[in-house]
Amino acid sequence: MWLLSWVPGQGTGQHDHGRSSGVLTVLEGTLTERTERATRALTGGAQRVFAPGYVHEVVNDTLEPAVSLHVYFPGLTEMPMHAAPYCEGRAVTA
Helix, strand or coil, X not given: CEEEXXXXXXXXXXXXXXXXXXXXXXXXXXXXXXXXCCEEEEECCCEEEECCCCCEEEECCCXXXXXXXXXXXXXXXXXXXXXXXXXXXXXXXX
8 A cells, every 4th residue: 555645747657567456546636647548637536446457657737736545456566667658648537
């Protein structure tokens, strides 16, 4: 379980979670999730659930800090990075 704070402009880069499944919950602020298919604004209370091999990027695109909770099973032991960032996808509401 990870509790993360995000300053404006902070992001993960494009990655997956190895053999772990997980859930990301935004506790405060707004985060943007980019995948190959879409770009989603995640506001307080929004959740994203993902399986092994799910590739995404999470970033705080706002001017305010954000906080999120991440839970992984099995526990996160790797986070492979992927080379090319996604282009701006179509906007999708959370």
